[in-house]
Amino acid sequence: MAYQTVTVTQARMPERRPRSRRDRGMLPVLLGPSALLIAAFVVLPAIYGLYLSFTNTQLTGSAARNPKFVGLRNYEYLLTSDDFGASMWNTAQFVFLSAIIGQTVLGMLAAVLLTRKWLKGKGAFGAAVLLPMVVPEVVASLTWASVLSPREDGTLNQLLHVFGQAPVAALQTAPMLCIIAVNIWRGIAFAMIMFQAALEDVPEELIEAARIDGAGAWQVFRYVTLPLIRGPVFLYLLLTTITTVGVFGLVYFLTQGGPGGETRLTAIFIYERAFQYSQIGLGSAASVILLVLLMVLGLTYVRLAKVDV
């Protein structure tokens, strides 16, 4: 079996043309600028951040004059800190419920709906789903702050009033649920676009064949469509996990991590420690921990999807 696979792969490989000297000369020219930019703005800051995480660097106070090497002290502190642990747990809930479950399921639903021939007004539907993604983050946050305002004139409370219900302070009583809902609302569009593109590549004849064999809509989706778009789905999960772990503005504008730290995501924890409390060393250590976790998650997705990234 393995022999056959290799044979097929080799048979499909185009004959490799030896690179000319001119081609080889072009490589540094074409890759050089992007390599330089990545080195300057990604690799070097990451290395510097790693260095800072082993120091007690602060932006204020006498420690700002003479930062000292403190070894693993920042990591020890973070890994035993209830606040940091709580922020990681908040982030896990936020990513799982808003990105992995909410955006993926609803984005897939929207994409499948858009492939239906019977659906009327596809343009308007697509635009409505797309709108939250194109609105600037600050505008989206302010809009939701207005919707969820505890005042009687907040949009949600006016709606509740129509149904004879008392006003609620949703951002106080169910803050995590609110930010999850807002993030789902904002992220559906990206999921929809990715899944729509993937669904268009699924051969129509396979679906027709399954239907002729008596498969229902759910069975066609579960056993034919989904396995064929597994790569794009895992790629999307990888991207949305990375971007959702980094979500800051949307949540910070709405709750600032409150009430009582209930929505303090790790990104907000890092901002508070590094910039509000000026503890750059500690904030860097928290960032490094987050980076390592994201790399582990990313590699897991890539393994599961068996796609080249």
Next chain:
Amino acid sequence: MKRIRFAAAAAAGTVLLGGITACGAGDDPAGPVTITLLEYQQARVDVLEKLIPQFEEDMKAEGKDIEVELVADILTDGDFKTKVTQQLHAGTAPDVLDTGGSQLTGWAAAGYLLELDDHLDEWEDWGDFYEVSRDRAQEADGHVYSVPHEGSVQSLFYREDVLTDLGIDTEQPETWYELIERLEAVTEKTGEPSIVLPAGTAWGQGTWTEGFLPIVAGTGDTLFDQESGTWQLEGEGLDASFDLFSELTEKGLLPVEDLLNPNPWEPTKYVSFAEGTLPVAAQGTWGWRYDWGPEGSAPIEDVEEKVGTWNYPALVDGTEPYSIAGGGFSFAINAESEHPDEAVELAKWLSSGEAIATQLAAVGAASPRAGIADIEPYASEPVLLDAEEKLQSSIAPPTGEGSDQIAQAVQNATGDILLGDADGSEAADAFAREAEEFLGPDLIAE
């Protein structure tokens, strides 16, 4: 070939021209010196826009050609601190900074601010500044890094009209026990919380400077020892202060929900106090203008008739009601400034005569120095003149390196109380534990 030569000549010409232009762009010794002044509150920007041309004229009359560029960057206190700290660290901050005293301590210790001792010793007016103002300007290392141009007294502001209507005594309460009895009576009648003291993490630094510090400072505890430069993390006063926050929370007297959410001053001070449904609020002198004045964030009509102030009542045995100096802005000079003398000149000018009188009346602050009470428009501000009187006998709150970390630990500990996760003594323990972690051994008393 000709084309290549032409291109080379053009390039050389461009470089030469660029070089000449660059030489011309340097500081012209005969030209004006430009200094930058950063303001982050609109009321202060408005008043300085009117004052700066006069400064430039006065300097010209003295033979000094100084231009001031006013940088208006409207921000909240927290955002201002975050942004300017980074600018100072990167060496890109403006020459003159105008801010409250709480962040100056951390900046001074970091070496970002110019030491002003020699400049102020040579300035005759410095002797006119009240002792409490000079004490506040002096940092833990014994040096002065800022010129206080406002004084502020932290008090309990109360709605006299509302309390009178409810039949509640409005005389100065002698003890917190007495005040809590009155607050309970208010809450029983209205069904609403009756006092706001900044607490928890959402109020940021204000939880420390306007909420907790004014209370603990009146207990007589030595919170910060100036001689050793260390913080005392345990004491009777600290325990009593955390117990007080716990009691106010348990009895439903604090607006817990509002305090746990972003911008907690808005629903409390700007809405409930202004409407009269929350009749007592901890507040600095600036509340008369900045919060509830005719052009403030939440104007109260006839504010000076409807609102009164109490000193903080005694919390522990053997103490008396007291007022405490708090808030009030100071001018500080960036240590990296290319024109420190001119920057100091601006700070001194703005802290003198008509210039300071105009600012005090505009932003609602007491004069930090003598000799201003007769200058208009400040002279026609009875509540500010009254605050100036009180300022002279006010307690100077303790401050020193590490106050940011102490503030952070207090925010978390009072936040635990608001959430119902800790009572007073548990919060005091959590504060001591966390402050010890944040400060490190060098800044803690043995």
